[in-house]
Amino acid sequence: MPTQLPPAHPFDDDKLREECGVFGVVGVADAANFVALGLHALQHRGQEAGGIVTHDAKTGFNQARRMGLVRDNFTSADTMQILPGSIGIGHVRYSTAGVKGQTAIRDVQPFFGEFSMGGAAIAHNGNITNAMQLRRELIERGSIFQSSSDSECIIHLMARSMGRNIPDRMEEALRKVEGAFSIVAMTRTKLLGCRDPLGVRPLVLGKIGDGWALASETCAFDIIGADFVREIEPGEMVVITAERGVESHFPFRPNRARFCIFEHVYFSRPDSILGGRSVYETRENIGRELAKEAPVDADLVCPVPDSGTPAAIGYALQSGIPYAMGIIRNQYMGRTFIEPTEQIRNMGVRLKLNVNRALIKGKRVILVDDSVVRGTTSQKIKEMILDAGAKEVHFRIASPPTAWPCFYGVDTPQREKLLAATMSEDEMRDHLGVDSLKFITLDGLYRAVGEAGGRDSSAPAYCDACFSGEYPVAPSDMIEQGFQAKTAAE
Known part of the structure; x- marks a missing residue:
């Protein structure tokens, strides 16, 4: 049996799961220590498993892959001693391909x-999004896969390349891949x-002393004392x-960027910078815009912690409430706190949240999530x-109704399980009983992220498929399995 962990939130399957986090560094002593710190800062992007690969002139490539959190696996001297070298990359994972919530060690990257x-x-x-098709073709040509991860296709495509x-x-290899990817990779000397x-998923470049770093978010640079230099451009390879420092290439046909708008809403840490803008701001x-669009007489504005907090502050500032x-969130609710028996499950979110x-008492309350x-x-x-x-x-929600699944690295329920896919806003209100x-x-939402004119329906500036159903890259594998994409009439 493969090693398995319970879902990252065993008492709450009602959130979109952060995708994954990547980090890499070159030109520093003890690269693994920097990678571990960077992954710790990116832990919100994936809590199931993590891995680090380094290279050292004497020992060659070294790797460690572990189930669970970075703090539990990459802080001991014994583990870090087997990862020498001045170049290294790492990954934290929440499974988006293969069996959800049941990551096997063979699926852990890098x-x-x-x-x-x-x-x-x-x-x-x-x-x-075409991983199943690629996998079939590769297996027919003799490739032997070791994992259920779609990412392994890239390694096999590289092996067959004549570059x-x-x-x-x-x-x-990447020219044959469809969907969304932000990648860090390494050779013996190159990051x-x-x-x-x-540019659906984020990737940023940082400078640390004489070395360089790549990360999913800028918050990973803060923890290691690196300076944020710039974002890697959509379609760019560094x-x-x-x-020699940074050499930039643009190997793909130019295209209009469609960055994931939900990074601004939820996925990224509020202390990160996206598109030159503070995620927190x-x-x-978003909260201010929500207060303009959906005012209500009430006594208090309260966030659903922690992800609703900045939007709730904005709503309160705009409304004057x-x-x-x-x-109050129980910050010490760990994933292994207690076996979630049926009796415990019935306690629901009370194990994580408690009402003040x-x-x-006696108040009209606006809850912002x-x-x-x-x-x-x-x-x-x-x-x-x-x-x-x-x-x-009164519920006020800092994103539009999530009515469509994401196929670009987010673990979204099947469409029929999304409340907004089957109910109107009024029907959802009655269903929730608020x-x-x-x-x-x-x-x-577009105005809040800096698009003053709102969403240009003919040329949206972001990927918003989970709200609009308009997929910038056709989800080939899912369509093959019978998924009905949105039609022009809709």
């Missing part, structure tokens, strides 16, 4: 391969980074060495607020 010109390791954030060197082989032509702007911590009864997926958590929170004596409960329910409009 993946490593030996080629005729030397070894290479690769870590991937995103999702390959002169590893960067050339990676370029050729590589690449984003798909639409090849970095300690001696953007989320506060006092902000209050009406719900003295504050809530980042999204509604299945609606199960929203119902439980509403019940807790009413049990504490609230007079009214006094009012309002989502920010798609135009309002």
